[in-house]
Amino acid sequence: MDAFTAGLLQRIEAAESDLTKARADGDDFLVDVELAELEDLRRLAAEHGVEVGAV
Known part of the structure; x- marks a missing residue:
């Protein structure tokens, strides 16, 4: 890899974690x-042929 x-996969993982926290906090x-x-990171991944697991 x-x-x-x-780096892209790490950024996606961080954004997913932040999203979970934001939802839990009601923000x-x-x-x-x-x-x-x-959405932006997944689009970028798709444009570069990077497979991202469904969440």
């Missing part, structure tokens, strides 16, 4: 921010 792929604004971040 190259550095780009590893609707942060939920929206994290969902947008995940």
Whole structure:
């Protein structure tokens, strides 16, 4: 796995974790921010052929 792929997967994992915390905290604004971040990261992954597990 190259550095780009590893970094991208790490960022996705972090965003998913932050999303879970935002939901648990009831922070609707942060939920929206994290969902947008995940959407962008997943799009980037798809554009570069990086497989991301479904969450």
